[in-house]
Amino acid sequence: MPQQSTAAVGSTAAVGSTDPTDPDRRRPRAVLAMHPQLAPQLIDARTLARLTSLADLDPSVVLDDFTTPEAAAALADAEVIVTSWGCPPIDETVLAAAPRLRAVIHAAGSVKHHITDACWERGLQVTSAAWANALPVAEYTVAAVLFANKQVLRLAADFRELRARHDWQAAYPRIGNYRRTVGIVGASQIGRRVLELLRPFDLHLLLHDPYVDAAEAAALGAHPVELDELCALSDVVSIHAPQLPATRHMIDRRRLALMPDGATVVNTSRGSLIDQDALVAELVSGRLNAVLDVTAPEVLPEDSPLYDLPNVLLTPHIAGSMGTELHRMAAAAADELACYVAGQPFAHPVLAQEIHRTA
Known part of the structure; x- marks a missing residue:
């Protein structure tokens, strides 16, 4: 070019x-x-x-x-x-x-x-103005990360069903954002802003980006790792890589299986970066959670299970600039x-x- x-x-x-x-x-x-x-x-x-x-x-x-x-x-x-x-x-x-x-x-x-x-x-x-559009996406992501570690989706569903006093501490002994691990996939403008906004919290931040070396990752407040290691160690995996032929299904069935039980996948990038069939299988089983602002296709068929799963927050590509x-x-x-x-x-x-x- x-x-x-x-x-x-x-x-x-x-x-x-x-x-x-x-x-x-x-x-x-x-x-x-x-x-x-x-x-x-x-x-x-x-x-x-x-x-x-x-x-x-x-x-x-x-x-x-x-x-x-x-x-x-x-x-x-x-x-x-x-x-x-x-x-x-x-x-x-x-x-x-x-x-x-x-x-x-x-x-x-x-x-x-x-x-x-x-x-x-x-x-x-x-x-x-990509930098300006990155700001609301990063804000959405940070909210998703903090809510994910508090297991807000599952807890809210339980609360809606029980409608009564309950020992939530006993039911959810591992919720919280203290010393949790968050993996950022892609040091894009959005990914960098997410790292910046998450830095004040007591979180361990991992980063996978083939274009970022250890010194730059450290300057961003993150520890650089390969993608497999990021998936295996993270309580939340948030995707901020561009949609390219090389990034299609970069989060595939094998990498989803590496994620710990109860981990949350956050995707505000493009639906094609995840093997959606493999993700749906993990979500239906209840092993993983997801916050999805993008899907493949962008408008899901009406019978998609993603609309109704209690461990999924699904939004219609609204993380970017709106209103x-x-x-x-x-x-x-x-x-x-x-x-x-x-x-x-x-x-x-x-x-x-x-x-x-x-x-």
């Missing part, structure tokens, strides 16, 4: 003020590309005002199809595309219609759905647009040479 040029912004964006009152400030032409119904949910009034002050941007034009006459007119003069979920691929045809395009600012996570090889060949500057959290990603995009207008490098660039191993 061609290497990303580092000269595109510097060659086209004059260094200057981002102060909207500065009459000499440069305002590049920009266009929004995402699901039209998403735009008003993503971009609140404060951020919209900032975007339109930084760039010549018409908020009423939101593209989700680059083949229309409206898109052709918008792309002809566009220097920046601000994208989010629902942006079509930016391929050779789109780039031919956008001769002035120099940067793509993604107000969401992965850019793999719309950034093509042609973008790198053009030397486009690309940035993503007010969407506004953080739009604000992050506005920050990057300010960098571009000032002729400064992006704070969170996406690099061609690294995209093969990221989400």
